[in-house]
Amino acid sequence: MNKLPAELKDMVCSFLTPYQLRPVRLVSKAFYQAAALHYKVPRIFLFNHPNSLKALDNITSHSVYRIDVTTIIIDPTSVPRMKDQHDFVRSLPIDWHVPRWEEFAPPPQEMFNGVDGVLQLFYAAFSATYMYDKAWDDAKFSESEVEEFWQTYNYVQSYQESINASAVICSKLQLAFNCCPKLRNVVLTSLHRPDSAGRKKKDSIFKYVFPGTGPEQPQPQLHLDDILPIAHAGSWPVETLTICNIELRKWTRQNPLTLSDLHHLRMLNDTDCFHIELFDILKAAQNLETLWARTNESRDDILVWDEILRNIHLAHLEELFFEFIYFDKDDLVGFLLRHASSLRSLAMRNVFISLLSGGWPGLLRSLGHQLPNLNKVSLDFLVGMQGNVIARYKNAYMIDAESFLLRGGPLPIEQFIRKSDETDYYSPDMAARIQMNIRPGL
Structure with missing residues (x-):
């Protein structure tokens, strides 16, 4: 095998997947060098575990593997506290x-x-x-x-009790940016889908350290200062920032926050405590093309969201997704119309429109023929008012509403799911119509 010309070794490796290349690297030094040219490492993981820190250091210091890293996935979750x-x-x-x-x-x-x-x-x-x-x-x-x-x-x-996790994450993130020239995507998450790359990597790092649920764990907390470090000669070259189930804290540094390279922002948190942080990022990222926002629907937060809608204008916004949010109709209409020239895709799930301002019929009436460049609309699990009772709309109404926003026509007639059918999860009207899944690494 070692007598094969270098060109043939290189050709053999070019037909193999990254997983197949792993054992090939152990055959000999010659095959290690040949496999290294084709063994791409597109993403690196950072968990709150000493072995994960060592793995990140090994990749970022490797002269070949660090070149193709485009994404870093950070999970700051700590293990539940056990007494004995x-x-x-x-x-x-x-x-x-x-x-x-x-x-x-x-x-x-x-x-x-x-x-x-x-x-x-x-x-x-x-x-x-x-x-x-x-x-x-x-x-x-x-x-x-x-x-x-x-x-x-x-x-x-x-180990976790002996370190400052936020400081470690900040330093390792800076190290990754300094060593990986193509790094452009940052994912902060405490959740990983079954069989996903993140779940497999976490299991391989922690093994049986996370065997059970343990005591109720709060969401991991990070300051914006920890995830938005100054890197690459004063700029932050991240194009995609995804935050899932991480509680953020406000930007505390004196220097202004600038995120001119950020084009895609996805904040999917099951908490109401991130409006100020979202506002800080939106003000600093004027070139955003994608905005996803999910929180827990709460009527008490309507004034906070309305302030965000009234004070943000993103000239390049093309894709918008809202979930579990309570809006005032006039402020949401104003926000959408300000972005009418650039908006291409609109998705909303479990969004409630204030009934005092007309609810969904009032929203559709105000938006009719006002979004000329829209080519995709997805509505799911919308909520309205049937008489004096809050009720969910049928799929037929949401399909008509999507068509109305795209092509105009008569205003859709409201159709509601019967209360007795809202617990029938086998009903077509209770099945999710849209899936806003994040692509691997993003």
Whole structure:
């Protein structure tokens, strides 16, 4: 194999996928060099784990692999706090069948009295220990393996408690920008879809450190200062910023925030606490082409969102997606009309329009024939008012509303799902009509 000309080795490697190239690199130094030319690393991951930091350092310092990195995916999640091994075992999945000692422990000593009390206590303790040991026969892992899982978990837990995660993320992000010339996309997320690259990578890094749900964990928190560092000679060259289930904190630095290279912003948070941070980014990113925003629908936030809509004008905005937001009709209409010349795609899911300003019929009436460049509209799970009761619209109404916004015609007639059918998740009207899935790495 080593006697093959370098050209043939290179040709062999050119037909292989990145996963197939991994073992080829171990054949010999010659094949390692040939495979390195074709082994592309398009994205790197940064988890709150020492092994992840080491892997990132190895890639960013590699003369070949760092060249093709375009995306960094950051997950700052910490492991749930566990007091001891018993606490850890309680968090393990039920289908592991790992026995909990408290389920076998003998009754308290005061229950045994009389002449035979000591003997009864000894027998109860012996029986409990025997049944506990026997229960391990049905467990998915042995007692020694679970002990090893706990030692690993405790090591990661101690590490995370000893560092400032925000400072580490900021420094590693700056390192990645300085070493990876094509890095343009940043993803901040604490959620990973099953079978996604992020889930597989997280499992390979943490192994059995995240075996159960543990105590209720708050969303990871980061300051804008931590994710928007000054890099590349004073500029921040990121084109795509995706934030999913990360609670942001306000920009605190004195120097103004400038994000002239940012073209795609997706903030998909199940929290109402990021309006100010979104406003800060929108003001600094005047060249945005894509804007996705998701939060928890709350009528109390209508004044906050209306302030954002009234004070933001993005001259190049082409794609817009809103989810779980409560709007005033006039402010949303004004925002859409200000972007009528550039807007190409509009999607809204679980969006509620203030009934005092006309609801969805009033919104459609105001937008009719006003968005000439719109070529795609997607509406899903819209909410309106049927009499004095809040109700969901049928798919037929949303289809007519989409057609009205694209091609005009008569104003759609409202059609609502019956209250009794809102819990029928097999009904076509209760099935999601649009999927705004983020492409891998973005």
